[in-house]
Amino acid sequence: MNDCLFCKIIAGEIPSDRVYEDDQVVVFRDINPMADVHLLMVPRAHVAGLNDLDETHDALMAHMLRTLPKLAAAQGLTDGFRTIINTGKGGGQVIFHLHIHLLGGKQLPGFG
Ligand code: 5GP
Ligand code: ZN
Numbered sequence: 001m002n003d004c005l006f007c008k009i010i011a012g013e014i015p016s017d018r019v020y021e022d023d024q025v026v027v028f029r030d031i032n033p034m035a036d037v038h039l040l041m042v043p044r045a046h047v048a049g050l051n052d053l054d055e056t057h058d059a060l061m062a063h064m065l066r067t068l069p070k071l072a073a074a075q076g077l078t079d080g081f082r083t084i085i086n087t088g089k090g091g092g093q094v095i096f097h098l099h100i101h102l103l104g105g106k107q108l109p110g111f112g
Helices: 005-011 055-074
Strands: 018-021 025-029 037-043 082-084 100-104
Touching (some): 005 037, 025 055, 055 100
Antiparallel strands (some): 018 025, 025 037, 037 100
């Protein structure tokens, strides 16, 4: 029994505003956007987070990273974009299905 919210979104059991999908990933809009553009990229395979990766995920992770700039361009983010991966409770992770936030639009605030 899989109670993972993002697995349900991937399966289409919970609706989402999907902007991209392929055989390895699904990308949809964050329900609570923190920027003009705020996407979440998730692998179709359930992986809880960065701590759960091993070498079998290397091709998937490379694919995810290499797909991000294409998504940003498709969203009109010609000036740049930000990516965030929260890991564990201490890192602010709330949904324990690995996801990369892609944010952009108006000038994003700096850190610190
Ligand atoms: P985390 O804090 O785990 O890195 O980020 C989880 C993100 O998932 C949050 O930005 C939150 O707004 C988003 N989120 C939570 N529930 C849903 C949902 O049901 N649909 C969508 N599209 N995003 C969600
Ligand atoms: Zn999942």
